[in-house]
Amino acid sequence: MKKVFSLLLALVMCQLITATTFAASSTSDANSTDEQLISDYFSAVDQQMWDELEDVLSDSYYQSISSTIDNNAYAENNLGLYNIEAVNQVSVLGEIPASTYEYYSPIIAELEDDGVEEIIAYVVECELDTYEDTEFYFTGNNYLTFFCGTQDGNRYIADCRITSTPVMTSLSDSIGEIAAPDYGTNSASSCTYNRVPSSIKVLRWYYGDSKTIPETVNFKRYVKVVAAREAGYDGWDEDYHYSNILCIRNYAWYRILNADPSKNYHVTDTDHSKDPDTGKTYPSCQNYNPDEYWAPDTWANLYDRVDFMWNKNMVNSDLEIFDSWYIADSSSYDYEGSGRLVQYTSDDMARDGWRYEEILDYFYSYSDRSDGPIEFVPVGEHLFYRTQVIGDDLYGYCHCGYRENIGSIAR
Numbered sequence: 001m002k003k004v005f006s007l008l009l010a011l012v013m014c015q016l017i018t019a020t021t022f023a024a025s026s027t028s029d030a031n032s033t034d035e036q037l038i039s040d041y042f043s044a045v046d047q048q049m050w051d052e053l054e055d056v057l058s059d060s061y062y063q064s065i066s067s068t069i070d071n072n073a074y075a076e077n078n079l080g081l082y083n084i085e086a087v088n089q090v091s092v093l094g095e096i097p098a099s100t101y102e103y104y105s106p107i108i109a110e111l112e113d114d115g116v117e118e119i120i121a122y123v124v125e126c127e128l129d130t131y132e133d134t135e136f137y138f139t140g141n142n143y144l145t146f147f148c149g150t151q152d153g154n155r156y157i158a159d160c161r162i163t164s165t166p167v168m169t170s171l172s173d174s175i176g177e178i179a180a181p182d183y184g185t186n187s188a189s190s191c192t193y194n195r196v197p198s199s200i201k202v203l204r205w206y207y208g209d210s211k212t213i214p215e216t217v218n219f220k221r222y223v224k225v226v227a228a229r230e231a232g233y234d235g236w237d238e239d240y241h242y243s244n245i246l247c248i249r250n251y252a253w254y255r256i257l258n259a260d261p262s263k264n265y266h267v268t269d270t271d272h273s274k275d276p277d278t279g280k281t282y283p284s285c286q287n288y289n290p291d292e293y294w295a296p297d298t299w300a301n302l303y304d305r306v307d308f309m310w311n312k313n314m315v316n317s318d319l320e321i322f323d324s325w326y327i328a329d330s331s332s333y334d335y336e337g338s339g340r341l342v343q344y345t346s347d348d349m350a351r352d353g354w355r356y357e358e359i360l361d362y363f364y365s366y367s368d369r370s371d372g373p374i375e376f377v378p379v380g381e382h383l384f385y386r387t388q389v390i391g392d393d394l395y396g397y398c399h400c401g402y403r404e405n406i407g408s409i410a411r
Contacts, residue, residue, distance in 0.1 A: 030120060037157050058116060064282065068081070078130075078131040092124050103167060106323040107258070191383070196310065203265040203282065206272055207291065208291075224303050229288070234299050234300070243356040246324070326340060326343060327341070328343045338363060
């Protein structure tokens with residue numbers, strides 16, 4: 001028997017009590033209902049009463065999670081929710097700050113497309129025992145973001161993601177030193193946030209034959225294969241390729257940072273969302289087909305361009321890695337500030353002499369991905385998202401937890 005956990009929905013902010021922590025659209029009734037949903041969710045997970053999740057999850061989210069719950073390989077290998085041995089304690093830390101909703105706008109947009117309304121996102125601290133420590137769940141305090149919303153007149157949990165570093169730092173700044181980064185443990189030479197991941201976990205249910213266990217794929221190889229499949233021919237203009245390579249990489253990078261831990265993977269291998277053989281639903285992602293598109297001789301030029309761009313990064317005006325949506329639409333210059341790169345248009349722009357920085361700025365700056373102009377920074381460089389005056393000195397704070405004296409203040 002698992003140990004009975006103490007569900008401390010002690011809403012830490014003195015704790016959910018202050019109205020300033022909640023967005024104007026939040027209501028006490030919705031908050032109370034959502035807290036109960038989160039409580040019921042962890043109770044079901046603790047006892048592995050999977051059928052009870054159907055009552056607390058939205059229909060689309062339940063269908064998506066079912067593809068892993070019903071997977072015998074997940075149960076046998078302690079993957080996803082099966083890796084949780086016991087839930088010991090749960091605390092809802094509060095709703096994410098209003099300024100942080102933009103960071104999650106791609107996730108919220110997908111939920112709204114599924115008919116979910118009145119979405120409120122909460123950061124939840126849960127103390128878990130796991131069979132194995134992984135990037136998805138580990139023994140100790142895990143921080144998850146739950147998206148609750150209304151569908152068909154009822155409140156449900158519509159999604160859950162690992163709480164990313166920018167959200168945690170924003171929450172700490174908003175309601176106190178809750179899980180605040182330790183600004184003395186990270187070095188000047190190592191930024192753990194602005195560092196390209198070494199690998200990505202892919203569920204290859206469409207092009208591959210591994211519908212049961214996600215594959216761990218070298219991240220650069222993954223980007224090269226997707227770029228060959230989705231970014232055009234090897235001989236196309238270099239600035240077209242450069243702009244599309246950054247989009248492709250950051251789209252996947254964002255999903256690594258904001259994974260749904262219950263699924264135990266970051267992406268699937270296709271933009272299709274339903275398996276016609278099993279009826280299971282999966283997230284729609286990028287097309288990763290190494291059997292056809294891992295061909296260094298055929299794609300040598302494009303692969304070299306991926307190598308060239310690997311140490312360059314694109315961040316929004318809050319210095320965050322963002323979800324760089326891109327679409328293959330008809331060639332048109334009508335998408336300025338749309339938050340979506342249009343591939344045919346970006347090709348025309350490159351042929352007309354636009355640099356890749358100008359192309360990306362055109363689509364993403366002053367959009368739902370970036371309030372202001374996007375920035376291009378070297379990978380590994382600390383990104384000082386906020387500053388603080390201490391005495392006569394000005395300190396910059398990076399999302400990774402590093403603090404640096406960046407100047408003095410004249411008195």
